Amino acid sequence: MSDPDIKKGLAGVVVDTTAISKVNPETNSLLYRGYPVQELAATQPFEAVAYLLWNGELPNAEQLAALRATEREHRALAANVKAAIDLVPVEAHPMDEIRTAVSLLGASDAVGSGSVLDASGTPEQNLERSVRLFAALPAIVAYGQRRRRGEDIVAPRDDLDYSANFLWMTFGTEPDPVVVDAFNRSMILYAEHSFNASTFTARVITSTLSDLYSAVVGAIGALKGPLHGGANEAVLHIFDEIGEASNVNAWLDTALAEKRKIMGFGHRVYKNGDSRVPTMKAALDTLVEHYDRPDVEALYTTLANEFVARKGIHPNLDYPSGPAYNLIGFDTLTFTPLFVASRVTGWTAHVMEQAASNALIRPLSAYDGVDERHIEV
Numbered sequence: 242m243s244d245p246d247i248k249k250g251l252a253g254v255v256v257d258t259t260a261i262s263k264v265n266p267e268t269n270s271l272l273y274r275g276y277p278v279q280e281l282a283a284t285q286p287f288e289a290v291a292y293l294l295w296n297g298e299l300p301n302a303e304q305l306a307a308l309r310a311t312e313r314e315h316r317a318l319a320a321n322v323k324a325a326i327d328l329v330p331v332e333a334h335p336m337d338e339i340r341t342a343v344s345l346l347g348a349s350d351a352v353g354s355g356s357v358l359d360a361s362g363t364p365e366q367n368l369e370r371s372v373r374l375f376a377a378l379p380a381i382v383a384y385g386q387r388r389r390r391g392e393d394i395v396a397p398r399d400d401l402d403y404s405a406n407f408l409w410m411t412f413g414t415e416p417d418p419v420v421v422d423a424f425n426r427s428m429i430l431y432a433e434h435s436f437n438a439s440t441f442t443a444r445v446i447t448s449t450l451s452d453l454y455s456a457v458v459g460a461i462g463a464l465k466g467p468l469h470g471g472a473n474e475a476v477l478h479i480f481d482e483i484g485e486a487s488n489v490n491a492w493l494d495t496a497l498a499e500k501r502k503i504m505g506f507g508h509r510v511y512k513n514g515d516s517r518v519p520t521m522k523a524a525l526d527t528l529v530e531h532y533d534r535p536d537v538e539a540l541y542t543t544l545a546n547e548f549v550a551r552k553g554i555h556p557n558l559d560y561p562s563g564p565a566y567n568l569i570g571f572d573t574l575t576f577t578p579l580f581v582a583s584r585v586t587g588w589t590a591h592v593m594e595q596a597a598s599n600a601l602i603r604p605l606s607a608y609d610g611v612d613e614r615h616i617e618v
């Protein structure tokens with residue numbers, strides 16, 4: 242019999258306070274530092290939202306310019322990081338590649354700042370590390386996709402802001418403003434979501450007074466799983482399996498008979514729909530129009546309507562972002578790495594918040610193994 246005091250998966254358990262974001266499933270809203278995420282996605286560049294998550298306020302023009310200048314300074318792929326990526330088998334999942342790259346950045350940073358023994362760092366050091374990681378990740382993600390396609394690295398461009406430069410480094414072509422805008426919105430929507438599995442992982446690691454990079458490496462590992470970040474990739478696999486809207490019903494009959502989980506649907510916190518979906522769906526719509534792909538819209542809507550009608554389970558953010566990233570031209574394997582590039586802002590904000598009022602995170606367990614026994618001699 243299960244013990245009612247045990248909250249499997251920590252479901253419904255409030256473990257701490259946070260001032261970074263507020264998820265309200267009743268009103269279907271998500272606030273970053275008090276601002277509705279929809280408003281931020283409609284009005285802000287991702288850099289400004291990163292600043293907001295770290296500092297609690299949106300930047301003024303001067304602060305945004307300073308952040309953008311630092312981001313530009315650190316956006317090129319470091320030679321040692323490129324060499325480390327090249328050592329990762331090209332067939333490996335790119336999340337393994339990114340985990341390795343961030344781990345190396347951490348080791349290099351610890352030596353460079355002389356903080357090998359005092360890894361947890363000061364608040365100022367951690368803010369600098371957060372900005373550097375945020376700046377370094379696009380080149381790591383972009384190079385990963387290019388190397389899997391057998392293409393050469395593309396150097397960053399100083400005349401482009403974060404999102405446009407990210408697309409430039411990935412595709413090596415001038416990005417269209419419609420595409421930059423949709424991509425920027427997705428980065429903002431993925432940036433933060435309270436105590437999700439990867440963020441909680443980062444906070445657990447921070448609570449031991451370990452360093453920010455270790456916390457991010459752990460978070461990357463947690464995000465890799467298909468029940469979390471890996472779902473946006475899985476959505477594309479489902480779209481590929483179904484093919485076109487007219488196949489949805491037959492496909493769903495089989496999938497549900499086989500008791501398959503339909504990736505991109507359901508959420509631990511939101512039970513009546515994910516607050517981020519309408520904004521990402523609107524971004525997807527602009528891409529559908531830009532690339533003239535009504536077939537994608539038809540498949541998206543038919544599957545969503547049919548699954549909601551049959552199971553009452555709503556799409557989550559991964560559902561519209563998967564096809565959006567596909568239309569932009571990202572390989573399916575690159576989707577979860579894009580999530581990393583965005584969520585690193587939320588993770589690092591939580592690392593700093595956890596460090597500022599730390600308590601070691603160490604829950605208890607109820608033992609249900611064999612009774613005490615002894616070795617017979």
Ligand code: ACO
Nearest residue numbers: 468469470472501502503504505506507508509557558559
């Ligand atoms: N497809 C089919 N059935 C589902 C789905 C789904 N996507 N989601 C939930 N259900 C069903 C479960 O089978 C379960 O049914 P049962 O009671 O008959 O056994 C019931 O709904 C409750 O589901 P749980 O998995 O217990 O709910 P939980 O809150 O633990 O799960 C989760 C949330 C893990 C996200 C789940 O909905 C899921 O696996 N979804 C697919 C993966 C996914 O899209 N993840 C992305 C999360 S959002 C993000 O990372 C941006």
